[in-house]
Amino acid sequence: MKLVFAGTPEFAAVALQRLLEAGHEVPLVLTQPDRPAGRGMKLQPSAVKLLALDHGLQVAQPRSLRLDGKFPEDAQATQWLLRDVGADAMVVAAYGLILPQWVLDTPAKGCLNIHASLLPRWRGAAPIHRAIEAGDLETGVTIMLMDAGLDTGDMLLMERLPIAADDSTARLHDKLAALGGRLIVDALARLDTLRRTPQPTEGVTYAHKIEKHEALIDWTQAAELLARRVRAFDPFPGALTHVGSDNLKVWSARVDPGDAAGAAPGTVLGCDAQGVRVATGQGVLCLTELQRAGGKRLPAAQFLAGAGLRPGLRLGQNDTGAPHVS
Incomplete structure (x- = not known):
């Protein structure tokens, strides 16, 4: 034709x-x-x-x-x-x-x-x-x-x-x-x-069209939903959270079978070669591929070698402790 x-x-x-x-x-x-x-x-x-x-x-x-x-x-x-x-x-x-x-x-x-x-x-x-x-x-x-x-x-x-x-x-x-x-x-x-x-x-x-503000991770949501949103927003706009004033992109994540044990949503529960375990509003999300501002997408093991993440840190808050807003 x-x-x-x-x-x-x-x-x-x-x-x-x-x-x-x-x-x-x-x-x-x-x-x-x-x-x-x-x-x-x-x-x-x-x-x-x-x-x-x-x-x-x-x-x-x-x-x-x-x-x-x-x-x-x-x-x-x-x-x-x-x-x-x-x-x-x-x-x-x-x-x-x-x-x-x-x-x-x-x-x-x-x-x-x-x-x-x-x-x-x-x-x-x-x-x-x-x-x-x-x-x-x-x-x-x-x-x-x-x-x-x-x-x-x-x-x-x-x-x-x-x-x-x-x-x-x-x-x-x-x-x-x-x-x-x-x-x-x-x-x-x-x-x-x-x-x-x-x-x-x-x-x-x-x-509906994907908007950039949707990238910001709301840690009060369930781990299962957040895992889906991470996959849905790869490659655009990427899932975004913060460590203090620094941006942190999450490119891959999975629901972890562990227990948040009452930790506040966004709290880092553990960090190892398998990923960064974070408490959510329901369950635990394990972050397995991350990227800092200006850096490359890296598997968790490589990312943690040069990152300051540690158990007890609260993701999604600014330096004053207040939640980041989109």
Whole structure:
């Protein structure tokens, strides 16, 4: 088919690569504008843009697609491009811009979305993170025909994927990206015969965007929830606590079978090569991979060799003993 592709991060780049390998023609790629990133805050192109340019594809980076929005000139220019291309369909994966009705109506066979959840569970921006955080046992990918709602379109294909006990968002992302790339190629090959299935009205949940303030660990929460949140927030924004005025990132943790013995939440109970045991509101959390500000992610044994953690310290408090707030 002749396709327009719209996507931004690595999840979308995997799908674009699979579409190109399958022989589809992609005369136009839409992706988000370059964003400042890194310590120097230099403008960085998206993963999709880099892949598209590597294949010599035309790239457009509108700031908005709304003809009556803040950047109508971007929307108008994109409208001309889409009409000129005359695509059979548009494939959308983690694009990051709302598609107004005029975009949905432009491709002859509609707009297909690759969504990393089992719809209608986890509609929205962060389905992978929220599935892990919630303790879901499985997730998957849904290929749907887009409509004007937020991930509300009719479903074409769905495939389930178990969530492993040690899956972080980074690990699960890679599995789902590969699955999404395979499913979209399959869906396009059978597009004229696939059955459109309306989404159920029951079981709808929303995967709200991950905010930086969520990184701060609340030690009064249960160890089981905190362990899931550590996995859900790897690689972004990372789980954060404090030792006095110093930041401490926690990248890996597990529930410890031990007893907090009445210790206040956030109290370090023990430190050894197996990890840093910390009391929580319910149970004990063992921190197994940590990172100090400006340092590297290290296993607990290596981290403790150069750190001042010791039993009795209270994590999550500033130098005055008051709790840190986000």
